[in-house]
Amino acid sequence: MGRRMVLLFLSFLIILVATPIYADSEGKKTIRIAGDRNFPPYEYMSKTGVYSGFNVDVMNAISIQTGIKFEFVPLPWNQAIQALHDGKVDAIQGMKYSATRDRVYDFSKSYFTSVQAIFVRKDNVWIRELQDLKNTQVAVQKGDIAQELVKVNQGIQLVEVNSQQEAITLLSTGKVDAFVGNQITGQYFAQLMDKQDNIKIVGEQLHPEAYGLAVLPKNKQLLSTINEGIDAIKKDGTYDKIQRKWFGKVILSWSTYFDKWLFWLELAIWVAGILFMGILWWNRQLKREVGKRTVEIEKINEQLQEKMFMLQENLSFQQQLLDSAYSCFVTLDQNGKIAMYNQKAQDILQVQPEWIGKFYKDSLVVSFIPEEQINQTFREAKVYLQQEVTWHRNGEKRIISYSLFPHKNQTGESVGVILNFSDITQRKELERQMAESSRLRALGQLMLGIAHEIRNPLTSILTYAQLLPKKMDNKEFCRLFSEQITDEITRLNDLVDDLLNYAHPRKSAPTSFPFSTLVSSILVLLKQQCSEKKLTVIEEIPEDCYVYADRQQLQQIFLNLIINAIQALPEQGQLIIRAEDLDSHIKIEVKDNGCGMEDQDLDHIFEPFYTKKNDGIGLGLSITYQLVKENHGAIQVTSQLDKGTTFTLLFPHTSTSKDVIPHVSSHDY
Numbered sequence: 243m244g245r246r247m248v249l250l251f252l253s254f255l256i257i258l259v260a261t262p263i264y265a266d267s268e269g270k271k272t273i274r275i276a277g278d279r280n281f282p283p284y285e286y287m288s289k290t291g292v293y294s295g296f297n298v299d300v301m302n303a304i305s306i307q308t309g310i311k312f313e314f315v316p317l318p319w320n321q322a323i324q325a326l327h328d329g330k331v332d333a334i335q336g337m338k339y340s341a342t343r344d345r346v347y348d349f350s351k352s353y354f355t356s357v358q359a360i361f362v363r364k365d366n367v368w369i370r371e372l373q374d375l376k377n378t379q380v381a382v383q384k385g386d387i388a389q390e391l392v393k394v395n396q397g398i399q400l401v402e403v404n405s406q407q408e409a410i411t412l413l414s415t416g417k418v419d420a421f422v423g424n425q426i427t428g429q430y431f432a433q434l435m436d437k438q439d440n441i442k443i444v445g446e447q448l449h450p451e452a453y454g455l456a457v458l459p460k461n462k463q464l465l466s467t468i469n470e471g472i473d474a475i476k477k478d479g480t481y482d483k484i485q486r487k488w489f490g491k492v493i494l495s496w497s498t499y500f501d502k503w504l505f506w507l508e509l510a511i512w513v514a515g516i517l518f519m520g521i522l523w524w525n526r527q528l529k530r531e532v533g534k535r536t537v538e539i540e541k542i543n544e545q546l547q548e549k550m551f552m553l554q555e556n557l558s559f560q561q562q563l564l565d566s567a568y569s570c571f572v573t574l575d576q577n578g579k580i581a582m583y584n585q586k587a588q589d590i591l592q593v594q595p596e597w598i599g600k601f602y603k604d605s606l607v608v609s610f611i612p613e614e615q616i617n618q619t620f621r622e623a624k625v626y627l628q629q630e631v632t633w634h635r636n637g638e639k640r641i642i643s644y645s646l647f648p649h650k651n652q653t654g655e656s657v658g659v660i661l662n663f664s665d666i667t668q669r670k671e672l673e674r675q676m677a678e679s680s681r682l683r684a685l686g687q688l689m690l691g692i693a694h695e696i697r698n699p700l701t702s703i704l705t706y707a708q709l710l711p712k713k714m715d716n717k718e719f720c721r722l723f724s725e726q727i728t729d730e731i732t733r734l735n736d737l738v739d740d741l742l743n744y745a746h747p748r749k750s751a752p753t754s755f756p757f758s759t760l761v762s763s764i765l766v767l768l769k770q771q772c773s774e775k776k777l778t779v780i781e782e783i784p785e786d787c788y789v790y791a792d793r794q795q796l797q798q799i800f801l802n803l804i805i806n807a808i809q810a811l812p813e814q815g816q817l818i819i820r821a822e823d824l825d826s827h828i829k830i831e832v833k834d835n836g837c838g839m840e841d842q843d844l845d846h847i848f849e850p851f852y853t854k855k856n857d858g859i860g861l862g863l864s865i866t867y868q869l870v871k872e873n874h875g876a877i878q879v880t881s882q883l884d885k886g887t888t889f890t891l892l893f894p895h896t897s898t899s900k901d902v903i904p905h906v907s908s909h910d911y
Contacts (some may be wrong), residue, residue, distance in 0.1 A: 276316075319384060333455050338449075351454060363413065369420055626645060645663070757787050787823055799870060830890070833888040848866075
């Protein structure tokens, strides 16, 4: 009695949810869903006039889970598709997926796998698969996926019908040779019409594909809620109950089962007979085959020995290759034990062959490579590149450069650590000597530049001083004397200021600020110069692009670079200022399509007093370089004559990222 009451309540609830509702009490929109009115057991009009079926129950369950109101619109299948395209309905509740349909519709998550089948009369023995339908009359439902399957076979005469029930009728009366349609629905109608004794299914299942709700792309947002409902009813067990309700029993008749079992029994007898004969033949051939296999095994053993020899040769070659390398290599296994090292490492560490298998902490490796870094490479697969450390050994100071890499297998799993290190003491000494030589050369050039720049204003001052006693009464001379002496002294004072800034730039006070505001303030100052040349200035700077540097020094850097670009540009030229956040730092470009520079000039542009301008001093880019380094940045320049110049700068965007500015190649000074 209790079970009947529950079933009665559920039936009432399903009918209540299935009743068309155009808006709920809160005015929510009703979703109109079309479906086939004669496609049992998926969806059909029952004898009582109620729209029922597997799809209807699924939609009602989704409605209960999500609160969406559905209005069902039962139509012939081809009319249901047309109603969706005409906008009369919002969705079709059950459509099989295909690549062709996917270009027109958007599908929900699949909640069933639909298969097609070939139905023929039971006395038909020559149609077994899809290819056998050539030159036959085949019934298909209008708009059904079967049309796509059948159309690929040329020579088939299609007979389009409004429902699969009509197709079963045509097949049973001999008006068509075959019917291609949904397997379960075809079986349902065959049983309903008592035609299962003279209709059979042949061949394999056709086109097993996902089956779900379909909408036009404009209603795609509806699918997210539908998908949530599908997940919910599958999770709470409602879907399993609905599926058992409609598909839990096979519709095929007992005679069909008997025919299938009879076929398999006959097949088993034939197979058993063939196996028996095969065993007899096999016993006769076995001795002969054993002899052949013995010869093959001997050949395989010879091949294995050859491969083992080649493997040993390859390992020996790899060891020789490692031993000939300039760097030292030591590998650790996943337990932290030494697995291999080359001759160079053996010479520096003075290890013996018995070190293989020893724990790395017992070796000299930890005397110059921190254990924590090795452990981080083990635990986190962290990479350390070109780390430099001073190693004191036997009272001797050595400089070691080392790198740590995780050793990974083919699946990408870390199975050890590779240590690569070199003694760079001599190289560092050579670099120091070269730097000292370069510093002395730059100092000499600096002195020559200072002498040249000071001599010009001093010559003017000396000339006026010599003429002063003779022309003191000349008012015009006195006026020129006053103006030009002042200009020359100011010029000398500016030169001294530039030299001080170059030699001792002000200590930076970095802060984090949006780079776009800095560029905007600079362009306001240079607006008149840009307008005079009719320049096109393009800013590609994100609003959230922050840079960590001294704002005043950064303003001086980009003021110098932008002024240089404006001076190099012709009329109607183009200036691009671009910024990009690269996680660990900010990349900034100042690009122009002006006159460009020759390659020999690129090697000297950051040197003091190097300039190709007639009125230039040659300290602007030198000071720019100093300020970039003061703010933990890097600068690069690329240029082509008559095509333009690009300055690329890298700065940290936070106070913690200033030590991770990458090395910049190509004219990085």
